[in-house]
Amino acid sequence: MPSIKAPRGTHDILPEESIKWQYVENIAKQVASKYGCKEIRFPTFEDTGLFQRGVGSTTDIVQKEMYTFNDRGDRSITLRPEGTASVVRVCSEHALFTNTLPLKLFYDITAFRYEKPQAGRFREFNQFGVEFFGPALPSADTELIMLAKDLLSRLGISPKLYINSIGCENCRKKYHNELRKFFSSNIDKMCETCKTRLERNPMRILDCKNPDCIKITSKAPVISDYLCEDCREHYDSLKMYLKENDIDFEEDPRLVRGLDYYTRTVFEFKDQQTGLAVLAGGRYDYLVKEIDDKYDVPGLGFAMGIERIISIMENSNSFPHFNTSPKLFIASMGENGSKEAVRLSNSLRSKGIYVEFDTMGRSFKAQMKYADKSNSEYLIVIGDNEVQTGIVNLKNMQSGEQQTIELSKIESLLI
Numbered sequence: 001m002p003s004i005k006a007p008r009g010t011h012d013i014l015p016e017e018s019i020k021w022q023y024v025e026n027i028a029k030q031v032a033s034k035y036g037c038k039e040i041r042f043p044t045f046e047d048t049g050l051f052q053r054g055v056g057s058t059t060d061i062v063q064k065e066m067y068t069f070n071d072r073g074d075r076s077i078t079l080r081p082e083g084t085a086s087v088v089r090v091c092s093e094h095a096l097f098t099n100t101l102p103l104k105l106f107y108d109i110t111a112f113r114y115e116k117p118q119a120g121r122f123r124e125f126n127q128f129g130v131e132f133f134g135p136a137l138p139s140a141d142t143e144l145i146m147l148a149k150d151l152l153s154r155l156g157i158s159p160k161l162y163i164n165s166i167g168c169e170n171c172r173k174k175y176h177n178e179l180r181k182f183f184s185s186n187i188d189k190m191c192e193t194c195k196t197r198l199e200r201n202p203m204r205i206l207d208c209k210n211p212d213c214i215k216i217t218s219k220a221p222v223i224s225d226y227l228c229e230d231c232r233e234h235y236d237s238l239k240m241y242l243k244e245n246d247i248d249f250e251e252d253p254r255l256v257r258g259l260d261y262y263t264r265t266v267f268e269f270k271d272q273q274t275g276l277a278v279l280a281g282g283r284y285d286y287l288v289k290e291i292d293d294k295y296d297v298p299g300l301g302f303a304m305g306i307e308r309i310i311s312i313m314e315n316s317n318s319f320p321h322f323n324t325s326p327k328l329f330i331a332s333m334g335e336n337g338s339k340e341a342v343r344l345s346n347s348l349r350s351k352g353i354y355v356e357f358d359t360m361g362r363s364f365k366a367q368m369k370y371a372d373k374s375n376s377e378y379l380i381v382i383g384d385n386e387v388q389t390g391i392v393n394l395k396n397m398q399s400g401e402q403q404t405i406e407l408s409k410i411e412s413l414l415i
């Protein structure tokens with residue numbers, strides 16, 4: 001084993017695993033495309049200020065989890081902890097918000113958070129994300145949740161949907177005051193981070209993972225009791241749409257999410273066995289303006305954690321069987337046989353057939369063993385005799401059946 005190992009919280013994706021990744025990512029892209037989303041790609045790192053402003057300076061992500069460093073030009077750089085802030089930056093920089101709205105995008109990225117590694121929690125992880133820009137109506141929140149649900153169903157899993165509304169600036173003023181009143185008598189018993197949050201952003205306290213803080217927050221007032229009329233209507237309308245379309249959900253008045261940009265709708269799809277969120281998101285009507293005040297465009301989106309999805313799919317046997325075996329193995333004997341094996345495999349591969357031949361210089365017996373081990377569907381042997389006559393024995397490796405066939409006709413049999 002090499003003395004240098006993968007950094008803590010990272011993981012390697014080996015060839016047997018990567019086929020599962022391709023499967024999940026392909027389905028995600030197909031489903032998102034069906035809803036009109038186009039792919040967007042952006043840098044792995046950004047100026048630190050983007051995340052401080054976008055994700056929020058009182059969040060755990062910004063306060064404790066970002067990979068931030070000064071580059072050789074002394075600029076503060078951060079490896080992206082998520083995709084939404086970057087997508088907003090790209091759209092404002094390239095004036096995509098001036099296009100006809102809605103603008104619908106998807107991305108497939110790695111993200112980085114300095115978290116305590118544990119089951120389903122990594123320091124480098126992968127997200128498939130979707131963002132909509134433009135629509136303010138609750139029908140768009142419904143469409144986004146429908147997309148998420150559609151995607152999870154296509155993957156063969158059905159985690160439970162939790163929703164909440166965390167209101168707008170107006171309703172939050174009153175709510176923040178109530179929270180401050182509630183927490184002020186208990187603040188001595190809370191963690192240092194929460195103490196700093198009391199004044200700046202008391203709602204963040206509700207997201208604290210410290211057991212002492214959780215005990216206190218469990219009795220805190222909930223935002224749903226403080227929604228303004230517009231936010232209430234928006235939320236009621238979303239629930240009506242979900243019910244009408246048979247999308248099961250449970251309201252969780254304590255769901256506030258770990259990022260500061262959300263307004264109104266927030267949601268999470270949680271795996272019931274592990275309690276982990278596999279896909280989560282919400283509406284963020286002020287984020288675009290916060291990042292570039294030239295634009296005032298509502299937004300909403302979600303991101304799905306691919307590691308978590310794959311682990312659940314493995315546990316519930318939701319992956320199909322992937323056939324990665326060769327269609328044909330060409331065993332060869334002698335120089336002429338070997339030449340013909342190279343020529344024939346080149347010709348068959350150009351027609352899209354997966355063929356293997358011996359490049360290890362194995363003995364005839366060892367080639368047979370290898371063909372068997374590689375699970376090849378068919379086998380032929382080419383030696384001087386076959387080259388001269390142009391006729392080979394094609395063996396079906398499963399049934400053991402053999403047939404004599406002209407070399408030039410193999411292709412039509414394999415396609």
Ligand code: HAM
Nearest residue numbers: 082084120121122125277278279280281301302303305
């Ligand atoms: P998030 O809840 O921080 O939201 O992350 C979304 C998903 O990424 C989580 O539900 C989880 O599946 C996965 N995830 C997060 N952290 C880790 C980790 N350390 N290890 C493994 N998986 C993880 C966002 O990132 C928002 N940008 C989502 C969004 C998009 N909201 C609006 N648009």
